[in-house]
Amino acid sequence: MTSAQETTNQPQQRRRIECKDALGRARTLEVFLNDEGRLCLSVPVGGSAQLDWFDVDVLSAYVDVLRRQMPGTGAW
Numbered sequence: 001m002t003s004a005q006e007t008t009n010q011p012q013q014r015r016r017i018e019c020k021d022a023l024g025r026a027r028t029l030e031v032f033l034n035d036e037g038r039l040c041l042s043v044p045v046g047g048s049a050q051l052d053w054f055d056v057d058v059l060s061a062y063v064d065v066l067r068r069q070m071p072g073t074g075a076w
Helices: 053-069
Strands: 003-005 014-020 026-033 039-042
Touching: 014 053, 026 053, 039 053
Parallel strands: none
Antiparallel strands: 003 014, 014 026, 026 039
16 A cells, blocks of 8 residues: 655655545655655645555654654664
8 A cells, every 4th residue: 555665775765655635536645854854744736635544554653764864863
């Protein structure tokens, strides 16, 4: 249900999570750290992303992974 872009020698930087827009159409939410090390959520056109509980779990777990990679957390 979830796909991700992977790089060879670096931790996974982006993850795409399936969601629905406000009208219930299938869309993708993208989660990543930007060049400044800030967490970014790229939502579907229209600015709305509806997630089921499974996808909320996936998002939460990945945000935790990224949080540990953020500058100042000592994990870099």
